[in-house]
Amino acid sequence: MPRTVSSLLLRACLLFAGGLCAFTATALETVRVGFQQSGTVQWELQLMQELGLAEREGVRLELVPLATKDATHIALQGGAVDVVVDDWLWVSRARDEGRPYTCVTHSLAAGALYARPDSGITRLADLAGKKLGVAGGAVDKSWLLLRAYAQKTLGVDLAQQVEPQYGAPPLLNQLALRGELPAVLNYWNYGARLSAAGFREVISMRTVLTGLGAPPGLPVIAWVFPDEFAAQHGETLRGFLRASRAAKQALATDDAVWERLRPLMQAANDTEFRSLRDTYRQGIPQHVGPQDALTASRIFALLARLGGEALVGRGTTLATGTFWTGYAD
Structure with missing residues (x-):
């Protein structure tokens, strides 16, 4: 095949391929x-x-x-x-x-309540009289649900039983790791880091939700x-x-x-x-x-x-x- 014809065919193929790519890109x-x-x-x-x-x-x-x-x-x-x-x-x-x-x-993915291994907290009732880190604020839904669960299972309002310390999730983790907070109610990804550091999961929000009658x-x-x-x-x-x-x-x-x-x-x-x-x-x-x-x-x-x-x-x-x-x- 003459070089000129071959060159023309190659250019045509490249132009076609380029046009096809351009079409695909614009189609997205x-x-x-x-x-x-x-x-x-x-x-x-x-x-x-x-x-x-x-x-x-x-x-x-x-x-x-x-x-x-x-x-x-x-x-x-x-x-x-x-x-x-x-x-x-x-x-x-x-x-x-x-x-x-x-x-x-x-x-x-829901959070959980985590406690330091040296805190003596193994169940919800053990929180009485202790500081508790709470991610978010006073109307964070996990905190409200945990309070409702405690009211249902223990007959107490956790807000009156503990000293809630509201804060940003990473700050609460730092305070807990330094020993300034014995327990933290935190979001799942921060809780996973606490778990890896040896913290005990006291109760998960999934358990709380189930206990309150929430569907799976x-x-x-x-x-x-x-x-x-x-x-x-x-x-x-x-x-x-x-x-x-x-x-x-x-x-x-x-x-x-x-x-x-x-x-x-x-x-x-x-x-x-x-x-x-x-x-x-x-x-x-x-x-x-x-x-x-x-x-x-x-x-x-x-x-x-x-x-x-x-x-x-x-x-x-x-x-x-x-x-x-x-x-x-």
Whole structure:
């Protein structure tokens, strides 16, 4: 074949391939995901990117790291991002206030009450007269639920029995590790680090919820997005959620993928790394979908009674549409 013809054919093939790549790139629809830099959701998001799970679903992820939880709220409400992770209680409250957000369950991971091994605390009753670190504040839902459980099982109000020390999760961990707090009620990822350091799990929030009559599989946090985004980009959103589920499946079954995430996890040692991995896996839901609304609604009334408007807003029941009906697996 003459060189000129061969050259023309090669150029044509390159142009075709380039055009195909350009078409593929433009075919991907972008989902902007805001996440708290210190949180654990970035583990899943990074894996989605590294394994190309979103691209397989026709989605290009644009990851937007943010400094705080409040910053994720601001970014979502200001239209800077399309999706964040938050509490479904926040979604219900927003809907009651006329801000139409909806959600799909992301994780069932709940915290626990942890005690120093030298504290003498092995059961809830042993907290009497002691300091207790409480992540969040006086209306943190885990604290309110633990108080309700103590009232039901022991007939006491923990707020009157202990000296609650409210604070940020990492600060409470530091105080507990230094021996300044004998026990801490903290979120799951901080609890996993305490467990790796030899702290005893006194009672998990799963046990608390079961004792209060909550159904199994209660959502804790969810992917949150505006109704408008779901209406206009429903198939793109479903692709993102399918990619999320694929990442969770890999995290649930493949130890090797965790090695990719190890730098993000900032585990102090192998024990802490395994504790974070195993605790994360316990929070992966088997299935997600609109049925989660029924599960959440059954605990909403209790939370509304315990925390009042400061926790749930002016709603007395879970707001209609809190959980998106457009996706199930």
